[in-house]
Amino acid sequence: MYIADAHCDTLYALAIRNRDPSTLQATRSALEQGGVALQTYALFIGTHDDPGTPKSRIRAMLGAVESLGVPLLEGPLPKKLPPGPVAVLSIEGGEAIDRLEELELYKSLGVRMITLTWNHENRIGYPALSGSRRGLKPFGFELLEQMGALGIIADLSHLNDQGIEDVLAHGRVKAAASHSNIRELTPFPRNLPRALAREIIRAKGFIGLNFCGEFLAGGRPATLEDVRRHGEAILELGGEKALGMGSDFDGISNWPQGLDSAADFPKLLKVLGQGVDHATLKDIAWGNLWRLYKEAEVLS
Numbered sequence: 001m002y003i004a005d006a007h008c009d010t011l012y013a014l015a016i017r018n019r020d021p022s023t024l025q026a027t028r029s030a031l032e033q034g035g036v037a038l039q040t041y042a043l044f045i046g047t048h049d050d051p052g053t054p055k056s057r058i059r060a061m062l063g064a065v066e067s068l069g070v071p072l073l074e075g076p077l078p079k080k081l082p083p084g085p086v087a088v089l090s091i092e093g094g095e096a097i098d099r100l101e102e103l104e105l106y107k108s109l110g111v112r113m114i115t116l117t118w119n120h121e122n123r124i125g126y127p128a129l130s131g132s133r134r135g136l137k138p139f140g141f142e143l144l145e146q147m148g149a150l151g152i153i154a155d156l157s158h159l160n161d162q163g164i165e166d167v168l169a170h171g172r173v174k175a176a177a178s179h180s181n182i183r184e185l186t187p188f189p190r191n192l193p194r195a196l197a198r199e200i201i202r203a204k205g206f207i208g209l210n211f212c213g214e215f216l217a218g219g220r221p222a223t224l225e226d227v228r229r230h231g232e233a234i235l236e237l238g239g240e241k242a243l244g245m246g247s248d249f250d251g252i253s254n255w256p257q258g259l260d261s262a263a264d265f266p267k268l269l270k271v272l273g274q275g276v277d278h279a280t281l282k283d284i285a286w287g288n289l290w291r292l293y294k295e296a297e298v299l300s
């Protein structure tokens with residue numbers, strides 16, 4: 001069975017952190033071993049401690065795309081998901097955008113989704129980790145309008161609850177939480193409260209399961225069963241057509257035992273498949289994310 005994954009930080013690990021490729025989790029060979037047909041590679045704007053600026057770091061990561069050895073899908077998507085592996089791009093952190101006109105350029109470079117904030121407040125809004133209850137800022141609303149017009153998906157992971165509500169209420173942009181779990185199961189601000197997960201499902205959006213140990217299990221070591229529990233919680237909200245993968249590979253420092261890289265996806269599918277029928281498992285594995293990308297394209 002194919003896999004489509006909504007988030008990994010491999011380009012950042014390679015181009016900004018200069019990590020040894022042999023230590024990475026979402027390399028071409030890991031994707032091939034794990035049956036990953038589609039990998040979303042994030043252009044992560046980086047932290048305040050990284051050298052350069054968000055834009056210079058994005059340029060460096062774009063320069064590293066070719067070294068992945070995974071062909072990038074630019075322009076309109078094919079009718080059917082190719083066996084792959086193929087890559088699509090997202091931007092993680094709205095600091096990459098100074099002017100609305102830049103969105104078109106990013107789109108032409110293969111960017112299909114933008115994570116509105118990372119963990120710092122920016123011109124768009126406030127991150128979940130800030131604890132702020134304020135909503136999107138004026139530039140955030142302008143950006144949504146333009147993203148909707150271009151068919152670029154608004155990624156709600158990292159954004160605070162009020163900001164997420166504002167994006168969903170705006171309604172003219174496709175919305176996803178590319179790498180977030182359920183807060184009632186693991187009380188961490190980066191996880192989505194059930195009520196907002198339900199709203200994303202209602203808006204025909206997407207929620208990708210994050211493999212970060214803390215988001216899955218809090219202080220204890222996470223297991224594949226924890227990934228299943230968070231997935232089940234999303235299915236219980238009616239998320240059969242919204243649930244998918246948001247591994248966060250190469251951006252996390254601990255993960256469930258046995259899920260060491262993209263090569264281990266088949267092990268996870270075995271566990272996830274225990275409680276769902278084959279068609280639903282296929283949607284979770286790749287169908288829902290592929291549909292999100294296709295539907296966003298139709299909107300533009």
Ligand SMILES: [Zn+2]
Binds near residue numbers: 251
């Ligand atoms: Zn992230």
